[in-house]
Amino acid sequence: MTSTLPAATGAKVPARRTAAPETRPTDRPTPPRRLRSSRPDLLLCGLLLVAILLVQGWNIAAYPTLSDDEGTYLAQAWAVQRGAGLAHYTYWYDHPPLGWMQLALLTWIPAWLSPESMTVGTMRVVMLPVSAVSAVLLYVLARRLALPRWAAGLAMALFGLSPLSVVLQREIFLDNLAVMWTLLAFCLAASPSRHLWHHFGAGVAAATAVLTKETMLVVLPALLVTMWRHSHRDTRKFAVTGAVTACALIGLSYPLFALLKGELLPGSGHVSLWEGVKYQMTRPGSGFILDEGSGSHGVFQSWLYYDRVLPLGGLAGALLLLAVWRWSVTARALAGPALAVAVLAALALRPNGYLPAMYVIQALPFLALVLAGGTASVAHAVLRRGRRPGERRWTAGGRYALAAVLAIGAGAYVVPRWYDGDRTAVTADANAPYRAAAKWLGSEVAEPRDTRVLVDDALWLDLVHSGYRAGDGVIWFYKADLDPSVKETMPRGWRDLDYVVASPTVRRDAADLPIVRAAMEHSTPVAVFGTGEDRIEIRRLDTAAGGVR
Template identity: 50%
Template structure:
């Protein structure tokens, strides 16, 4: 039998033969175009029933109890310990330690990013990946808005409070995920947070602080007890953010791989490593891709480049000498670290060496060993803030080693070997008392210095002078260090006429705006950073030589001088 297909639009449902044909006589089509009319009709038929059931549905919904959020014991412990550390970290945060030129540079770069002026307040030459000060830009606006009249660097330090809190919390969580009990994790947090060296360095505006927070997050994610693949992908992404915050964290990536190996089931390790590598690559590729799209990946004439900056950092930068060479810059720097606190670095060094042979401590110990190995290489450049990346690993491995040793000593059966057990307990108590006796005086002195010293009083006075004299000479051209650069701009001086002293010699874009060279400068604010090595910067040396002191703040080598340049000098 031949079946004749009905034309579209006139087929009626079997049980609703009298339903109007859509479009046949001007009747509007129910529902969306192409919606079967019988579905619409069925929905219409069910509507009264749904309306009648609405009160019952609402009663049932109201009877559902939402789960109450209950903070875990670990969260309560972390919160309590952060309050303790905050009592040492927060007081006098702007007064100690003395502001450094690096702090001013990173804060000025963050300000330029906030203002949409680019990645830096001068030509960005790929000296560091920009993500570190972009994070600073995201949080530094709040303290700046609260206290717009204070010294910019001192006020900006409050932006580091949440970052340091995250580092301390992650140190605790990582210690727990390594298999240690709450008292051990709490000891690691307090050892890190109360060390005078930590208080001194973690108050300052350094990119290393952002980087170590992200590398700790990567280790925490790699050791997640859920062992979820997405946690391991996130670990790789967090490691990439750490590297893009400060490139030195690239050295610590093998430690993340070790943590991933330890934190996954044997049959799934390949998937976890591939996932973490994907997260690392997908995030990390943005930096070289940015340089490539700007045509600044490879060195060339008349432009900066990413590879050129790497070559400078690795090959052309003046080294700090060996840490073992008495009198070298690296040796003096290590001495300054130990001056603030010898306890954490020395205990951490012992913990790192032993931790390499203890499975639970291997990942943080490897991270610290690799970072320390870079610092100990002969002829390399050692920055003042380098130890920031080592301190959390020092705390974890030192406390973890004590925990492992104490548990092994107390593993003796107290019934069968009572003499040995009592002797071990006595040794542990004696060691604890000795540690307290040795640590307390050092830390008490360091903490007292941190909460009372006024090392930035001279910079505060210089910033006040800038605010007072801006209306007097609005068009004045000033050369200064980057600690005061943002203060001069905030005071109202023209941004193009506020010159970071390095740029007076090293930036052709700046020298092009000086028709008479250094004689186009009106004022120079002489600071310790500017006077450190005047021989390598001829124009800076010239403005210092051909200028007269107007006012001096402070005394000795740390003094700050406001100097008027003699533009007619020969």
């Protein structure tokens, strides 16, 4: 009644004015909702991707030196392709098998077209698409975390072009696959659309990362922080609960697999998941990372040998962002990646923990993100200097000049060191001794089918393609001592062998393997390739009955 009365009497009612919502100035750049529609982002990301693929792909088979772990994962993928089970020997619960199942898919077409190309050096090429996807996902994540375009490009360049990254991302490591899935999980968790399925997808991707390499489990708290910050307040609890549930249910498929096979707990006549977990938890440590005489310190120095900028600068960037978390919008946006760096650094600093060389791979994308984010924070502070009340006035030209001086100084320090490291990666041939040894064993042994030889897994597939019997003809040297099914075929121990290929890995680990050590002691070199510690010796057992033309 009251609303129609004025109109009935002809009185004019002033229009109700709705107060405009209060807006607060913010320093946080708005991330583009759809990067695929942003031409500058697509152009920058595309150019960096081309550069990364060129540097990582050039000379990929020749550098770095072939790793026994690479050979193991590729041989396990080969076994999956052939339907021979989860591994080329008795599968034990070292790592979940999902990682080399993915390798089996990646290498299936080239192995089908050219079976003899299923060797470590040749198949390193399949890591290039993994590196490409990871680099693009890192750029997307940087933009979704509201880093400016130039900082997102810097993070992508740090991740893909650092000499440390080039060396490690070339190698067939499960960690590289796990990093790809982890970055996908972070991208979904930080999606600006905030759809519930994005968070469920983040949980699925995180579980896939953990089942690819179980060490990614330690990064999940950082993922949870990112998801909490970027989820909608009204649906946050439901989204996070759904993501955690999806991750847990998929992750539990691995112990369920062991349970269904009757291999969850120890027992006679079979391996068990419990024994695998126990081994990982009780394996001898490599010492404190800052103790100069420890193995961990040697691993740390090997990282710094390739690049000091990314690991040390990234750690400094993480500490900076965590220290200014309350006052910096960028620091709050990068809270998840900074937490990931802090957790990984704390685990590496355990007094007597085990520190493998590939451990740093899972930290590389987060180191790149926080280093780029810290750089963006410093640049933002420099460019804003003198704008606030009470501060000494700076001209715009002075601010930009200071930023340019800082950028040139950083470039003058980084570029020469990266140039030297990347030039080595694209020119050096560290694997000539391996190729020569494989050629000798393929051409100088009269009856490969009837010859038994101990090798590391980097050469295992080469010799299988040369006609040696897989499993009990060409033998992964660890299995001669540790696999009962292999030991059954060697009732006389080392006397049942014809050759042992003494690569650096075999010489290093022979001290803990009695049969391998005895084979080394009762053999003489018949061919040596390379020099120094990197040499490869082909040693014939003193009791070997012929076999050489």
